[in-house]
Amino acid sequence: MAAPGLTGLAVRMLYAYCQASMPKTATSLRLRTRPRDLMLVDLDCFYVAVERVRDPSLCGRPVIVGGLPHERGVVASASYEARAFGVHAGMPLFQAERLCPRGETAFLRGDHEAYQRASRRVMEVLGSFTPQVEPLSLDEAFLDLSGCDRHHRSWLIAAATVHDAVREATGLAVSIGIAGTRAVARVALDLAKPGGVVEVRRGEEAAFLGDLPLQKLPGVGGRTRKALERFNLRTIGDLGAVPEAVLEETFGRTGVTLSRRARGLDADLDAAVVGERRAKTPTISRETSFARDTNDPHVVDGMLSYLAQRACRALRDQGLLARSVGVRLRYADFQTAEMRRRLPTSSQRVEDVLMAVRALWPACWQRRVKVRLVGVTLHGLERKAEKQLDLLEQVDAEKHIDDAVDVIRERHGFGAVVRGRAIGLISHVPASQRGFTLRTPSCSK
DNA sequence: TCTGGGGTCCTAGGACCC
DNA sequence: TCTGGGGTCCTAGGACCC
Numbered sequence: 001m002a003a004p005g006l007t008g009l010a011v012r013m014l015y016a017y018c019q020a021s022m023p024k025t026a027t028s029l030r031l032r033t034r035p036r037d038l039m040l041v042d043l044d045c046f047y048v049a050v051e052r053v054r055d056p057s058l059c060g061r062p063v064i065v066g067g068l069p070h071e072r073g074v075v076a077s078a079s080y081e082a083r084a085f086g087v088h089a090g091m092p093l094f095q096a097e098r099l100c101p102r103g104e105t106a107f108l109r110g111d112h113e114a115y116q117r118a119s120r121r122v123m124e125v126l127g128s129f130t131p132q133v134e135p136l137s138l139d140e141a142f143l144d145l146s147g148c149d150r151h152h153r154s155w156l157i158a159a160a161t162v163h164d165a166v167r168e169a170t171g172l173a174v175s176i177g178i179a180g181t182r183a184v185a186r187v188a189l190d191l192a193k194p195g196g197v198v199e200v201r202r203g204e205e206a207a208f209l210g211d212l213p214l215q216k217l218p219g220v221g222g223r224t225r226k227a228l229e230r231f232n233l234r235t236i237g238d239l240g241a242v243p244e245a246v247l248e249e250t251f252g253r254t255g256v257t258l259s260r261r262a263r264g265l266d267a268d269l270d271a272a273v274v275g276e277r278r279a280k281t282p283t284i285s286r287e288t289s290f291a292r293d294t295n296d297p298h299v300v301d302g303m304l305s306y307l308a309q310r311a312c313r314a315l316r317d318q319g320l321l322a323r324s325v326g327v328r329l330r331y332a333d334f335q336t337a338e339m340r341r342r343l344p345t346s347s348q349r350v351e352d353v354l355m356a357v358r359a360l361w362p363a364c365w366q367r368r369v370k371v372r373l374v375g376v377t378l379h380g381l382e383r384k385a386e387k388q389l390d391l392l393e394q395v396d397a398e399k400h401i402d403d404a405v406d407v408i409r410e411r412h413g414f415g416a417v418v419r420g421r422a423i424g425l426i427s428h429v430p431a432s433q434r435g436f437t438l439r440t441p442s443c444s445k
Numbered sequence: 446t447c448t449g450g451g452g453t454c455c456t457a458g459g460a461c462c463c
Numbered sequence: 464t465c466t467g468g469g470g471t472c473c474t475a476g477g478a479c480c481c
Contacts, residue, residue: 338476
């Protein structure tokens with residue numbers, strides 16, 4: 001079904017329809033020690049699945065989460081019924097509408113908070129199997145099974161137990177890929193969808209990957225595939241057969257990473273123990289597309305000011321300081337311009353970020369072309385020692401104002417307080433992005 | 446009425462210091 | 464007055480992922 005042509009390899013596959021014979025209780029898995037075994041768990045059609053748990057009438061028909069068909073936006077999640085008509089994630093909504101039968105198809109804006117709640121519950125369930133859980137996104141997590149004792153006869157049965165436990169707790173279905181490296185587990189997961197399990201045993205990686213097309217390999221997107229095809233490379237096996245030094249010569253570090261992944265080996269990036277990977281340059285960004293492209297500098301300035309406030313809110317929520325501030329601007333023709341600037345001192349203050357944003361965006365907007373998207377990114381995030389934070393707070397009245405604003409927003413929604421030039425611009429936010437209403441502009445500073 | 450939003454990782458060039 | 468090389472920081476932007 002999901003992996004034709006793999007019969008004969010010692011790749012063992014188990015699909016959801018086998019579940020009936022699997023143990024139903026979610027007891028803790030204690031598994032025999034092996035060098036490293038990774039289980040990649042992915043929730044099937046996550047957003048759609050959460051919506052269907054809330055509203056079972058959505059089952060059995062095309063469902064698209066991402067926005068309403070007339071809105072500017074793309075498909076975030078599509079049910080398999082919708083995919084049968086050619087819809088896929090990332091497709092513009094108006095195209096999805098053309099492909100799917102009118103009347104039968106449900107378009108939903110989505111409810112991010114509900115997805116976050118569901119995700120937290122799933123991660124709790126996964127955490128009951130092993131403490132080494134590394135969430136990659138709301139709907140995906142690596143489990144490191146290394147060092148677990150093996151009570152179950154095989155990883156496949158362990159996977160079935162995970163599958164049942166998640167379903168019992170949340171009503172959601174998972175697919176699972178199991179392998180010795182992150183990249184191979186991801187390819188296995190791809191073949192396991194929907195609702196299945198694929199395990200690639202140690203030593204069988206090259207045979208498993210060999211005939212698969214290049215773009216199945218994590219890290220190979222459209223551009224890289226085209227570049228590799230110029231060298232007449234079509235399959236992951238082709239790539240693995242090229243000497244690593246040759247790929248390094250041509251593609252630099254990326255070449256080394258791809259070479260190692262293609263041969264079923266860990267690349268540097270992948271080697272870290274699950275749960276201990278730290279981003280080297282964490283960022284927080286907030287961006288939005290205008291409902292209509294604009295050439296009004298007041299609109300651009302106001303929206304950036306609003307986004308800067310939201311980004312600072314996230315920064316303070318996480319107890320972080322930003323070292324530099326970036327502004328992004330996308331023109332109507334999709335060209336993108338970005339500029340960054342280092343702050344005099346690391347800060348979480350809205351005023352500091354706003355000052356940088358206001359210095360940056362006019363320099364960024366060089367072409368006489370309308371703008372479709374603007375964004376603010378905070379770079380070089382660092383956690384300050386409590387003492388230093390306390391000191392900052394004592395001398396910094398501005399911080400107290402930011403906190404007070406947060407409290408009001410906590411109670412009344414983000415739009416209850418929007419500073420300065422952000423007021424009055426809410427109408428420029430596409431309805432699908434509006435997680436708030438503008439209630440009490442009189443509270444604004 | 447084409448093409449979201451939030452991220453990570455990597456590269457390359459210039460500034461600056463030793 | 465001109466020369467070099469290495470290291471690090473900063474900035475701009477590309478590719479990729481979910």
